[in-house]
Amino acid sequence: MTVVTQEAGAPFGAAPPSGDSAIVTRGLTKRFRGGQVAVDALDLTVPRGSVFGFLGPNGSGKTTTIRMLLGLVTPTAGEYSVLGLPLADALPRVGALVEGPAFYPYLSGEANLFRFDAADPTAPGGTAKQRVGEALERVGLSAAAGKRFRNYSLGMRQRLAIAAALLGPRELLILDEPTNGLDPQGTREVRALVKEIAADGTTVFVSSHLLTEVEQMCTHAAIMRTGNLVAQGTIASLNGGLATRVRVETPDVADAARVLGTLGLADVRTPDEGAASVTAELGAQAPEDINAALVREGVAVRGLAVVRPSLEDVFVGLTGEGFDVDG
Amino acid sequence: MSTAETQTRQTPGEPSDGPVAGTQERRTPGLVPVTETMRTAERRPPEPPGLAQPPARLPSAFWRLLGSELGLTFRRPRNQVMLAVLASVPVLIGIGLRIASGDEAVGGLIGAVAGNSLMLTFVSFSVLVLLLMPIAVSVVGGDSIAGEAGAGTLRYLLAAPAGRTRLLVVKYLNVVVFAYAVTVVVALSALITGLILFPVGPVTLLSGSTISVADGLLRILISVGYVGAGMAALAAVAVALSTFTEVSIGAIAATMVLVIVTQVLRAIPQLEGITPYLLPTWWTRFDAVLRSPVDFANLGQGLLVFGAYILLFGSIAWARFSGKDITS
Numbered sequence: 001m002t003v004v005t006q007e008a009g010a011p012f013g014a015a016p017p018s019g020d021s022a023i024v025t026r027g028l029t030k031r032f033r034g035g036q037v038a039v040d041a042l043d044l045t046v047p048r049g050s051v052f053g054f055l056g057p058n059g060s061g062k063t064t065t066i067r068m069l070l071g072l073v074t075p076t077a078g079e080y081s082v083l084g085l086p087l088a089d090a091l092p093r094v095g096a097l098v099e100g101p102a103f104y105p106y107l108s109g110e111a112n113l114f115r116f117d118a119a120d121p122t123a124p125g126g127t128a129k130q131r132v133g134e135a136l137e138r139v140g141l142s143a144a145a146g147k148r149f150r151n152y153s154l155g156m157r158q159r160l161a162i163a164a165a166l167l168g169p170r171e172l173l174i175l176d177e178p179t180n181g182l183d184p185q186g187t188r189e190v191r192a193l194v195k196e197i198a199a200d201g202t203t204v205f206v207s208s209h210l211l212t213e214v215e216q217m218c219t220h221a222a223i224m225r226t227g228n229l230v231a232q233g234t235i236a237s238l239n240g241g242l243a244t245r246v247r248v249e250t251p252d253v254a255d256a257a258r259v260l261g262t263l264g265l266a267d268v269r270t271p272d273e274g275a276a277s278v279t280a281e282l283g284a285q286a287p288e289d290i291n292a293a294l295v296r297e298g299v300a301v302r303g304l305a306v307v308r309p310s311l312e313d314v315f316v317g318l319t320g321e322g323f324d325v326d327g
Numbered sequence: 328m329s330t331a332e333t334q335t336r337q338t339p340g341e342p343s344d345g346p347v348a349g350t351q352e353r354r355t356p357g358l359v360p361v362t363e364t365m366r367t368a369e370r371r372p373p374e375p376p377g378l379a380q381p382p383a384r385l386p387s388a389f390w391r392l393l394g395s396e397l398g399l400t401f402r403r404p405r406n407q408v409m410l411a412v413l414a415s416v417p418v419l420i421g422i423g424l425r426i427a428s429g430d431e432a433v434g435g436l437i438g439a440v441a442g443n444s445l446m447l448t449f450v451s452f453s454v455l456v457l458l459l460m461p462i463a464v465s466v467v468g469g470d471s472i473a474g475e476a477g478a479g480t481l482r483y484l485l486a487a488p489a490g491r492t493r494l495l496v497v498k499y500l501n502v503v504v505f506a507y508a509v510t511v512v513v514a515l516s517a518l519i520t521g522l523i524l525f526p527v528g529p530v531t532l533l534s535g536s537t538i539s540v541a542d543g544l545l546r547i548l549i550s551v552g553y554v555g556a557g558m559a560a561l562a563a564v565a566v567a568l569s570t571f572t573e574v575s576i577g578a579i580a581a582t583m584v585l586v587i588v589t590q591v592l593r594a595i596p597q598l599e600g601i602t603p604y605l606l607p608t609w610w611t612r613f614d615a616v617l618r619s620p621v622d623f624a625n626l627g628q629g630l631l632v633f634g635a636y637i638l639l640f641g642s643i644a645w646a647r648f649s650g651k652d653i654t655s
Contacts, residue, residue, distance in 0.1 A: 032652075067653070096483070103480065104480060116483055122384055
């Protein structure tokens with residue numbers, strides 16, 4: 001049935017050329033009734049085979065974007081393409097976790113998966129048992145397969161949702177906040193699972209409001225802020241926008257700053273009033289040479305560190321505001 | 328996707344070292360983006376073959392989804408309780424009539440039932456068809472879409488992708504099957520109770536003529552078909568209302584209110600003109616099977632009204648559901 005395609009794709013005619021991208025959006029916009037713009041002219045390119053972090057504070061339009069990609073919400077303007085196919089053909093190859101798990105509480109975990117498997121028009125009923133078994137196995141829920149969903153713990157619910165996203169062969173996995181509400185152990189498990197899935201060649205598109213999570217899991221990232229895309233690219237290229245710095249801990253702050261200046265380091269800063277450290281952009285200098293120069297000039301060096309920029313620095317640098325880490 | 332790319336992807340024996348390529352990409356310097364990431368993406372080796380062909384849609388998938396839906400409906404304790412309650416009503420009526428007729432010879436309806444086991448089915452229908460049966464259908468119909476939306480399972484069904492029209496049709500057929508299950512349960516319960524409590528023999532109709540037991544059973548079958556169709560018309564109303572909310576109790580209550588309001592309207596003599604357009608007017612017309620011969624013209628007109636309701640409310644449901652933003 002092509003209805004989903006028409007609803008999601010019809011306003012734009014043919015899907016935009018996707019090249020070798022798992023997801024492409026051009027000018028994708030969603031204005032909800034009441035005029036609130038949730039997503040504003042989004043141009044997103046998710047390369048195939050990447051683990052793509054979709055980063056932004058709560059309420060920045062991540063979930064609305066994901067809902068549009070899955071055909072749940074009709075865009076107000078713009079176009080998009082998933083796996084370069086009409087949406088109805090693409091969705092059977094897309095596994096999704098949207099805004100947390102949602103299952104039938106009175107059914108067992110296994111029966112729940114059978115239910116969603118039955119909704120996929122390309123999944124043969126004869127092999128459903130195998131698919132469900134493998135999906136449960138993959139997330140480590142085989143032992144709890146017969147237990148009612150009602151009695152699942154939060155972590156088990158999240159894992160069941162990931163199992164549902166893994167029913168059948170997937171080319172793209174869209175995970176909306178997959179570690180939300182999980183304890184550290186559960187978070188580690190989900191991250192390991194995502195890495196494992198990506199290693200099989202599946203593209204993973206994972207939204208998160210946690211910078212560290214994206215930094216640890218992803219090869220690429222896009223940063224959203226109030227419905228707008230702030231930046232996107234490989235993690236390295238995003239970090240590359242900010243210089244690596246060297247930090248010298250010393251009681252002789254003024255001397256150290258002078259030495260760093262004479263070495264030609266840019267942007268020499270003493271971070272805090274009375275702080276016993278100086279930082280500067282590392283540039284092409286080798287840290288050991290800097291240390292030698294400092295010591296030669298009689299500066300007492302207590303510590304010397306190379307500080308690579310984190311995604312958080314990138315975010316703060318791009319948006320000029322802090323990040324909602326606790327969410 | 329161009330043909331050339333597809334062919335590249337299917338090249339056999341190509342090593343699939345996606346993750347390694349991923350780490351190489353990290354070295355790409357410079358911020359921003361789209362063209363850069365696209366170029367790095369193109370450098371990736373082709374993916375392993377096997378998924379290049381879109382999986383075919385299976386003709387059996389519709390029936391599989393319907394089967395899953397029916398399984399959910401009939402295994403749900405709430406629905407089982409409703410069916411059990413409906414099955415118990417003819418038993419209670421039968422016992423009541425048996426006691427009432429035990430004292431002395433009575434005439435009228437009680438006499439007719441007491442004289443023949445098959446009549447209990449029609450009596451049960453006339454008692455249940457205006458309230459209890461519509462309630463059961465309203466509950467399942469009103470819950471159909473709104474219940475999934477409220478639980479959040481709707482977004483996963485649609486992302487599966489169940490397909491909006493396909494899901495709506497499956498949901499509606501499921502309620503229709505439940506409506507017929509309700510009708511059959513009432514009829515069977517009444518039939519069995521009647522056979523136990525009352526004598527079996529030729530049936531005396533309202534018009535006074537007599538028909539054989541086999542003919543009587545056939546007429547019960549016709550009335551089941553007709554009453555079920557009436558409930559299926561109500562199911563269309565319930566499913567349509569269900570597409571407008573994420574709170575299933577709202578859709579259920581709205582359907583029940585409609586049922587009750589239409590009955591009130593029917594009772595107002597000044598509004599006689601609108602009664603032919605109201606569902607309850609036609610629900611009770613199953614008694615046409617008790618005429619001799621069966622008043623098929625009356626039944627046919629009722630079926631037309633039911634069909635019109637199904638068409639109208641089915642269209643409303645589709646118009647609403649096919650374009651709705653699923654934000655639950």
